[in-house]
Amino acid sequence: MNEAARRIVPMAKDQGDATYREAPNNLEAEQALLGAILVNNDAFYRVSDFLKPVHLHEPLHRKIFEVAGDIIRMGKTANPVTIKTFLKADEKVGDMTVAQYLARLAAEAVSIINAEDYGRAIYDLALRRSLITIGEDMVNIAYDAPLDMPPQSQIEDAERRLFELAETGRYDGGFQAFNDAVALAIDMAGQAFERDGSLSGISTGIHSLDGRMGGLQRSDLIVLAGRPGMGKTSLATNIAYNIAATYEGEVQADGSMKAKNGGVVGFYSLEMSSEQLATRIISEQTEVSSSKIRRGDISEQDFEKLVACSQHMQKVPLYIDQTGGISIAQLSARARRLKRQRGLDCLVVDYIQLMTGSGKSSDNRVQEITQITTGLKALGKELNVPIIALSQLSRQVESREDKRPQLSDLRESGSIEQDADVVLFVFREEYYVKNMEPRDEFDPKYEEWKQKFEAVKGTADVIIAKQRHGPTGTVKLAFQAEFTRFTDLADPSFTQYEH
Structure with a gap:
């Protein structure tokens, strides 16, 4: 030898x-x-x-x-x-x-x-x-x-x-041999079969949305967009917490941990501080209004609820980075570090327009947004995790009769639409109908307005405007504004389908 x-x-x-x-x-x-x-x-x-x-x-x-x-x-x-x-x-x-x-x-x-x-x-x-x-x-x-x-x-x-x-x-x-790619596809199907709810991706915790998307698919860039006041940050925090709260790890052959259900979540909060984000999540979980929590206007029973909730939340693998104006290069470096140190199964970025490109500062904002979305898409593939990136919509929505957003409303760059695997719009008709309330309750139109308001009160539409791996359409959800919480509607027949 x-x-x-x-x-x-x-x-x-x-x-x-x-x-x-x-x-x-x-x-x-x-x-x-x-x-x-x-x-x-x-x-x-x-x-x-x-x-x-x-x-x-x-x-x-x-x-x-x-x-x-x-x-x-x-x-x-x-x-x-x-x-x-x-x-x-x-x-x-x-x-x-x-x-x-x-x-x-x-x-x-x-x-x-x-x-x-x-x-x-x-x-x-x-x-x-x-x-x-x-x-x-x-x-x-x-x-x-x-x-x-x-x-x-x-x-x-x-x-x-x-x-x-x-x-x-x-x-x-x-290059990767095709038989390796086939083996990976079969493994993914096997994991979906064993996972709760039989989803190919990570469950959002909102069943009607999962039914439409098959969960959040690994390496996908999911753009969640809406006008201010529509609740896009609320939906993102709901999903992030749902994923982290259901985390169940499994030890692999090499000693590393892999998520069997749920996952470890990294949340880049460029707009809100980590305390504000935590307050929203506590409010959603305890059903105590976030404005009351901030003012301290709570009963002893409410306070006990908050303490019990905070004890449970301390064990949840949700990590928040509140750096404002972070560049795509910094964001990528920190995400890699988090994956190495704690694991990582999903990333949330709130929101795209508050980020900066990694190159020199440029007057061309469209070019910078293109660099950011391309960087996010590449990062999702590199880390093999879904990335939920929030985005603002242009003001042209407000000038239209029909306020429902369209792909052309995505602000500052066509690259957002182009790079995204999934584009979701959050639309609450209740927000617009409420602003149309007649000043005089004896106005003949008041009754008509009231009926319309009651029909849309407490509901929200999540419009799937683009989806590479599945159908588009609209999913109707319940929205509790005081707790900033999105949930499934009690009546599942509200889910609309389009192809």
Whole structure:
């Protein structure tokens, strides 16, 4: 075995005074693992959830591991005889042919019990090699200092690559085999089948909305828009709290936590302080008016409710960042950090127009908004989480007879509509009808107004104006203004469908 290893491994060489440093690797561990797999195919399943062919240092070992994995997944036996037909017959390993090398690996195989330990050692060395590559690139770029890459951009790029390495064990990106994509799609369907409510995405806690969207899909950019006073922040906080409150974690093979139900939520509150946001959520949960909480106009019974609610809320994985005017680069860096430290399953940004682009300050606001929405979409894909981004609507809504918003009302950029996977509009007709109340209650039109107001009182429409993966339409919800709470209507027949 060692003679073969010697021919595979390049030996350290002296180059003048400098010693050539070989990339970290352990060929003996690779040989031991492959031998264990060839003798007992169950060894493959002990490492397959974290170890990929790319993690092995020696190209021939990568090929053997890849071929063995394909054969085992097909339900067949992988051994020196079945594998050798998929490798180059004329390839030499020292003085041995590939067939002889495979037989030697199997003959000197160690116990399957050690397979996972060898796999971990190989994986850790692969991470170290990747870290060396990233570090060398950082040093080389910093020395060369290309004009089109300022230091801040280099920091962001290095942070992104390090995050990807920490999350997935590789950072090279590139093409993915179609069979891997198919396996991911089947896994997603399986998870949806097992999850509460059988949703493919994360439940919003509002059943009629989930029924329309299948929950919040990972890597989607969901734009939630509305005019001031429509309750878009209320809906966002309701959804964020519902997701965090139903969080149920599951320990993975590598020791990390994964959300089985609900999820860890990051909330960027650019408009309100964290205390104001917390007050809204407490009001929604306890059914004590937020204005009363702020004024301290509460009874002893209400106060007990608030204390009990706050004790429960302390355990909820909802994290708030209240930095005003945050840039897309800062937001991305903090989101990556949160995912590494606490986990992350959903991000909420309140709201797009209060953010800044990561480049130089520009007079062209449309261009800046484009940069922000493109950055949010890329971040959602990178972190594999849904991002709910709130947006203002232009004033042209107010000048129309029909106040229901349309896609063309999205403010400052067509890129919001273009980059979003889902566009939701919050529309409360009650808000507009209330403002039309006749001053004189003896006015003949007062009765007509009253009937109209009663019909729309306490309701809100969530208009699904765009959805890449499903139908558009309108979902009618109940809205309790004093508690800033959206809920399902008692009568489900209110949900309207359009295609």
